[in-house]
Amino acid sequence: MGDYNGILPVLDVERASREISSFIESSLIESNTQGLVIGLSGGLDSSTTAKLCAQVVNKDKILGLIMPSQTTSQEDVDDAVKLAEETGIKHKIIPIDPLIEPVQDVCSRSENDENYKLAGANLKARMRMVVLYYHANALNRLVVGTGNRTELLVGYFTKYGDGGVDILPIGGLYKTDVRRLASYLDVNEDIIHKDPTAGLWPGQTDEEDLGIKYDLLDKILYLMTEHGMKEDETAHKLQIKLDEVVRVKVMMLAAEHKTIMPPIPPIIR
Template sequence: MMPEYVRKKLISINYDQIIEYITKRIREYIEESGKEGGIVGLSGGIDSSVTAILLSKATPKTYFLLMPSKSTPLKDIEHAYQILKLIKARDDQYSLVNIDNLTEEFSRLINTDDKLIIGNIKARIRMVLLYAYAQKRNYLVIGTGDKSELMLGYFTKYGDGGVDILPIGDLYKSQVRALGSYLGVPKEIVDKPPSPGLWEGQTAEGEIGVDYETIDSILYLKFEEMFDEGDISKMTGTELPTVKKIIKMVKVSQHKRLPPEIFRISGRAINSDWRYPRQWG
């Protein structure tokens, strides 16, 4: 449940300004990086759909990669093609690459049938393909992660987390859904249960055990409004152990949001002390 207080803060926002800002920043970042365009891994979900539309508004030099596996619902592939049609992508602006053969070969080499290991292999295969296609075209890899997923650590490190920029990374899932509706994303995509599709039947809300409206409310109230856990429990009508679970997910996944820790030995360590371009002067 999303309290009305949170709904007003998160959903009642100026989407025209957000679209203008994000598309401008994408365009500037591509130019400043010396690249020619951007590539998105298009899954048929709300996050990649919104990101694809924003990228297409930012630059005509776009590419979209569909990378299904046997655990990808057919509906997701259909939804991805709907988005390609919506943004009027040409035939030479997208490819479909089935990753089953690559996944099976990795699984054979590692000798595993663990669905979590195999799921993360899929995510990392997709990252490799995106960067190969991007390098071929001198493009940037445009990430599709939203703020909710990033905060929870609900992504694969060096998989879908391996990108150059995250245009919607400061928008909660609830906001991305609302923005998607505003941008004309079909309702069935907006309302579809989010899923990485790393194994059959997987859904984000099912795996986490909480719906995204509640997740977003807890994240916002804790980390932006600084309410204590008891107050959040009362405001959202959520049991305290669930509130604590969501907050713990943020804390234990901090390593996924940062560069690898470098243990300081010298006088100045990379990352900790070298904060370019701030210190170029």
């Protein structure tokens, strides 16, 4: 492994906080909505996003929904509740297993099939999206997404699940940036340093799913997107194997469909 420190510029956290806060405030005004609904997972991204929202929106106008499943750790639930209480925003705990089970019961499935395992994981994310939008519609509010730039670029989110939101306040920040901003916002250190996980199955972690550490992934993505470097240039710059960069590039290409509208065939009249 090469020395890839210093590749990603250090985020100006004060400026980023100010710009994101302004974005959230403007989004509310332009949409003519009455507040925000956000999913709280007890993780870094949702905690940081909630803190940013609480800086500019009346606490009574923010609803944090904690939506555990049987694979969600109690630690994550406790951290989500504590974050909501610390920021002063209203919160609800809504277990989603009772919502998921009827869907699985009426659909064919195989517990040992990896495709069905993935479908089940995606179903959790999509059910959470349904719950978020139910509350947002009922309260005339925006659904706030918690995805970061790293996840968006490689498609590490569920289409029409956690990708189904109205605004993405930290969508321009790499995971490394989010950690820095979280420290600036006084997010609990335990949350900042815990292994990122979507809680999709027992023991699941984001970095194991991705097959790469966020620290390195951010630098690969930064060089290829912000600097337009080719795969071989990126590998040389970071002193890592070309295969590792190529694999990230493949993830980026495979993720493109998640961030655009569904294709429509041209019709000649």
